[in-house]
Amino acid sequence: MSHRKRPPSRPSWPIAVLLLACCASLPAGAVEGPPGPFGETLTIDEKGITLKFPDDAATLRIGGRLQLDFGTGRVQQRGFGTVFDTPIAVRRSWIESYLTLGKELELAFQYDFAEPNRPINDAVVAYKGFQNVIVAIGNMKEPFSLDQLISDNNTLFTERSLADAFAPARNFGFAIGTHGERWTAVTSVFGGNINNAAIGDQGVASTTRLTYAPYLSQDGNDVLHVGVAGSYRSLPNDGSALTLSSRSEAFLFARQFVNTGAIRDAASIGRIGLEAAWQAGPFRLQAEYILTEIGRSGGAPSLSFQGGYIQAGLLLNGKGRRYAIAPKYATEYAVFGGVEVEEAQRVSRGGTGVFELGLRYSAIDLEDRAIRGGIEQDFTAGVNWYPDRNIRFVFDYVRSHTSPSPASLNFNRRTIDADAFIGRAQLYW
Template sequence: MADRSILRLGPRADLLGSTLLGSTLLGSTLLGCAAPAGAAEGSPLAGPYGETLTVDDKGITLRFPDDAAKLRIGGKLQLDFGAAGIRQTGFPEPFSDNVGVRRSWIESYLTLGKTIELAFQYDFADPMRPINDAAIAWKGIPGMILTVGNMKEPFSLDQLTSDNNTVFTERSLADAFAPARNFGFAIGRSGQDWTVVTSVFGGNANTGIRSEGVASTTRATFAPIHTDDAVLHLGIAGSFRSLPRDESPLALSSRSEAFLFARPFVNTGDIRDAASVGRLGLEAAYRTGRLLIQAEYIRTEVSRFDGARSVSFQGGYVEASYVLNGQGRAYAVTPNYGTTYAIFEAVKVGEEARVSRGGIGVFELAARVSAIDLDDGAIRGGIERDVSVGVNWYPDRNVRIMADYVRSRAAPSALQGGRAIDTDVFIGRFQVAW
């Protein structure tokens, strides 16, 4: 998993300040001035040619007559803060900073008629990979979506879930094996209870489409139970990527489920003779009412040039979440574009629960156990197991405040000759998304 840069306080406070200011101003505009004086919240403003402009919790939306076109502009700001301590002596501080901007991006979606969807997302907090989704989709055949561009490969329920809606501040340790976003094309089909997505991808649009070889990735899901009150989700995904010789080496690593860590405790280092990487993922989830339980297992095999022995790694997680005073997470079979089929959506905040309407918001409790094994053959990347508990508070429709505690153990680790590392972590997040 590629390391994500951290927009830190201190030497780069000016950049952090400008990012926060821009995001806050835009978010405040969207959240606070949805309608002119005397108008209902989110009521549309009519234009001279029949178009309407709406500003509400979904962002800025411009609609043209007869559904000829619709343009929506939104964004998100995620500000992380926390503290961590390592129980063993002799290690540096795990967090080099206690506050960081996790994501700060603007996104736009253009719908043309009923068959064309364009999407673009830009993250100001990630200078190395600022472009996220940049894709165009065609939906001219019922039940089918063809998408071309930079987007997520169809692999892993955890990874395909939106960054806005993950149960914890970070995905599990096993997310190190998910290929995430790259440039390619995908064809998806779906029925009421099933989905199949197959695709071909190159490299990431930010780092070079031709620099990371070619991958074929496929995911299929089936929901034998699918009602308003209960969902049983089963899924399988496979991916094979051929890697070019003498290019950037393959490296797999995972931070201990907190963005602010200065370094991962498990890390394969550069595998310079990697010829290909194959992935197999199994996923299952069950939602009944307000309770959601989901689990995944991912196995990754790396073959090597010149007849060297292949190496295999594995990881997985089991997590549960419970919404105390609201509806359970809805199951979304079909996306507007791309590969994010068959996922669980955000917790909804009803009108009566909104703090701005005199309510107390919606609360969600969660627990997770995850593990990753990056030790095989000559590769001594380490083994880590994490136990996490968390609480999410949704005071209003666009806002979420998160608090996680993570108990992490890496034994052996990839640091100081494999020394064991036990860490206690508190990580919080303030999120505004529109």
């Protein structure tokens, strides 16, 4: 069993560029066709393609996202080898569909053409017939880590922090969540990922997350958020290995900096996560700490690893990201949404778009007892530009300082210093 960031996929990126150009040239306003034989209407706008039937009997929305990364990197020490296998790659190329039946049933399906190993992301059926309660079954995110639960469309930087190596992300399971005006609670049971042949052979996890907002403004732009999450997964006793690893916070990096190597006697993996965020209008401060413990078979002592981050974001000419207590489906409770571009700010309307600055420090420690997986610290500074609705350009500088894993790098140096400049062209609808 392995928890790690995947290497860059390299499908035909010229096609991605063509799609980005074509989609960006769509009309800014909504295009609505005449009613169909059953009174249904078809609309094409910034939310994608929407087919809606009368009396809210059914609504089908088809959307997607396209993220094209480009950049360059440098490692100061000689002999390190290749830094980037390629200077450009498709990070994500999704098609998404959401079907609402009445007001009680939600179905979601997301497919990533840029991911050869795990193309299916969310594949969820959710029931919302109980007041302030969502019951969901399917492949979805386990309720753990604010950073992970925020959509990759809305992350402050191109990549999540180093501590994301500990987040369980998506698996197949059952979850039930509820919320009040300022609090949320969601608990769940998960097996393995739906893309793997044997979901039941990857162990069983129980994951729970609780959040509370001591202060929350009516418009959701000002909030103080705190949360705690816990997860425990029993691992199969079949000799399969558990691996924890991470590379610098840039998708294009060809090699991992820290890596535990194969832990073949892992019997369980437990996680505790603490999270906090404060947003006052255009400024947000956010931090997390995750402690991970690996239980081992045969009476061997457990292993403890840890990671965390603190980041700040500032919108120079925009409103704050709206804080949403309840999700439309699944487990993404109490998260921040995306940046809103006002009508007058849109480049297509003669504006200059919205600009956002970001700073982050993150660290991960994969060393304990005989496991010398390495310690890494990253500093990231970024600028986001939202020229129009559904379009974003990201420019990040990442400085990494690492005491690497000898097993993963086979590099005869005590430390590694690396610099990366990463850009992203992103389209989402």
